[in-house]
Amino acid sequence: MTVVLGRTRGERGDSVEITVTVNGSTYTRDVEPRRLLVHFIREDLGLTGTNIGCDTSSCGACTVLMNGESVKSCTMLAVQADGEELTTIEGLAPGPDELHPMQQAFQEQHGLQCGYCTPGMVMASVSLLAENPEPTEAEVREGLEGNLCRCTGYHNIVKSVLAASGQNVES
Amino acid sequence: MIPVAFDYQRAGSVDEALSLLAEHGDEAKLMAGGHSLLPMMKLRLAVPGVIVDVGRLGDLSYIRESDGHVAIGALTTHRQLETSEVLRAQCPVMADVAHVVGDPQVRHRGTLGGSLAHSDPASDLPAAVLALGGTLVARGPNGTREIPATDFFTGYFESALAPDEMLTEIRVPKTPGAGYNYQKFNRRAQDWAIVGAIAVVGDGVTGVSLVNMGSTPVRATAVEEALASGAGAADAAAVAAEGTDAPADLNASPAYREHLARVLTRRALEAAGVS
Numbered sequence: 001m002t003v004v005l006g007r008t009r010g011e012r013g014d015s016v017e018i019t020v021t022v023n024g025s026t027y028t029r030d031v032e033p034r035r036l037l038v039h040f041i042r043e044d045l046g047l048t049g050t051n052i053g054c055d056t057s058s059c060g061a062c063t064v065l066m067n068g069e070s071v072k073s074c075t076m077l078a079v080q081a082d083g084e085e086l087t088t089i090e091g092l093a094p095g096p097d098e099l100h101p102m103q104q105a106f107q108e109q110h111g112l113q114c115g116y117c118t119p120g121m122v123m124a125s126v127s128l129l130a131e132n133p134e135p136t137e138a139e140v141r142e143g144l145e146g147n148l149c150r151c152t153g154y155h156n157i158v159k160s161v162l163a164a165s166g167q168n169v170e171s
Numbered sequence: 172m173i174p175v176a177f178d179y180q181r182a183g184s185v186d187e188a189l190s191l192l193a194e195h196g197d198e199a200k201l202m203a204g205g206h207s208l209l210p211m212m213k214l215r216l217a218v219p220g221v222i223v224d225v226g227r228l229g230d231l232s233y234i235r236e237s238d239g240h241v242a243i244g245a246l247t248t249h250r251q252l253e254t255s256e257v258l259r260a261q262c263p264v265m266a267d268v269a270h271v272v273g274d275p276q277v278r279h280r281g282t283l284g285g286s287l288a289h290s291d292p293a294s295d296l297p298a299a300v301l302a303l304g305g306t307l308v309a310r311g312p313n314g315t316r317e318i319p320a321t322d323f324f325t326g327y328f329e330s331a332l333a334p335d336e337m338l339t340e341i342r343v344p345k346t347p348g349a350g351y352n353y354q355k356f357n358r359r360a361q362d363w364a365i366v367g368a369i370a371v372v373g374d375g376v377t378g379v380s381l382v383n384m385g386s387t388p389v390r391a392t393a394v395e396e397a398l399a400s401g402a403g404a405a406d407a408a409a410v411a412a413e414g415t416d417a418p419a420d421l422n423a424s425p426a427y428r429e430h431l432a433r434v435l436t437r438r439a440l441e442a443a444g445v446s
Contacts, residue, residue, distance in 0.1 A: 011176065012175075012176040012220055012221075013177055013178060013179075013180050014178065016179055032176065033176075033177055033178065033222065034173060034174040034175070034176055034177060034212075036173070036213075037243050055213070056172075056210060056213075057210055057277065058361065060274070060276060063276055065281075068281060069250075069274050069279040070275055070276045071279055072276045072277070072280075075178075075205065075206055075209055075210060075277075075280070076205065076209070076280070077205065079179055079181075079224070080205065080224065081225060089204030101380055110246075124275065126274065127275065127279075129273065131275075142360075143275060145274045145275075145361050146274025146275055146276045146277065146359035146361055147274075148274070
């Protein structure tokens with residue numbers, strides 16, 4: 001395999017116009033084809049709640065919802081989201097003074113420590129419950145395998161998701 | 172990490188994808204879900220000049236029963252495979268193996284056709300299609316051809332697909348009564364298998380294949396022959412490493428991988444009902 005560091009904009013990569021609905025607002029922008037979705041969200045739209053962690057589709061910090069399903073936005077091109085509906089952590093709460101039930105559960109169950117993985121954890125958890133509304137503890141652990149918490153605060157994250165699904169958790 | 176600049180073309184049909192491939196030749200690369208290709212582009216291990224996006228060809232996303240086999244469109248996602256009632260009833264090993272690919276986010280985007288065309292010897296689904304003796308359907312400028320899975324994987328990240336062809340359908344035999352199991356050994360959640368062993372036994376099929384035991388997914392023919400001549404699980408699994416060429420990396424030496432192949436094959440055979 002050859003490593004090529006050369007080719008730049010101008011030789012290739014004419015911009016493409018895309019229209020994406022993010023958190024209910026529709027945006028039309030010109031993007032380079034190589035623009036990653038996470039950079040489009042953070043830099044072009046200024047929605048910096050979505051974090052970049054590993055940038056290699058391992059850690060899940062960049063998880064957003066596309067048409068309701070969790071995706072890793074560092075491993076998608078912005079052009080692949082053209083015409084689609086995205087939800088980021090900023091779009092989850094129903095209003096400025098309210099939290100989404102998943103956010104509420106993370107707060108009440110202490111589902112975060114440093115908070116860096118939290119936006120991705122919350123989005124992955126919302127997708128998990130959409131597919132499996134009342135998961136077992138094992139299903140929550142397996143369902144969040146695409147998200148890493150380097151504080152290793154997994155127990156309370158799992159509790160948060162179980163609580164958000166309406167199940168009793170030991171306090 | 173940002174890929175090298177490339178031109179972007181979105182195909183609205185298989186015909187359009189094929190004509191874009193013909194137009195751009197070696198510079199062009201098909202992208203479906205992009206979950207194998209895009210990471211390689213970000214590392215600049217892959218530097219296609221033109222990306223032909225086939226990810227929106229919704230008519231290639233299906234799982235349907237046909238005569239003796241289940242036909243799966245190349246754009247079917249891993250999530251669709253793992254939740255498919257047709258596969259659960261007719262070829263459950265495909266659903267089981269799809270369930271352990273990557274993580275939920277990856278399974279929402281990754282496609283069966285993309286995984287096969289990528290031909291990573293450490294991937295799960297190529298080995299499943301190989302164990303089942305599946306058939307791959309490719310379209311090119313001269314029409315459609317069928318490629319047996321046993322002929323499809325030709326080398327490290329290389330397949331029998333020609334540069335101007337596109338994988339459109341994967342056919343796996345109906346095996347509702349077969350025993351089956353996938354043993355995937357890894358150190359961390361979401362990792363590739365250090366070694367994996369897939370067994371499908373019964374319903375006219377005796378298929379055993381290995382993940383990450385060579386430059387391609389490997390059919391464990393020595394194990395299959397031992398089973399055919401009446402060997403039990405332990406004796407058949409003892410020859411699992413024969414004919415393999417296990418890689419060395421930071422996870423495992425070839426000798427350790429050979430040990431894993433024998434142990435995992437025995438477990439897979441026993442779980443598939445071979446005593």
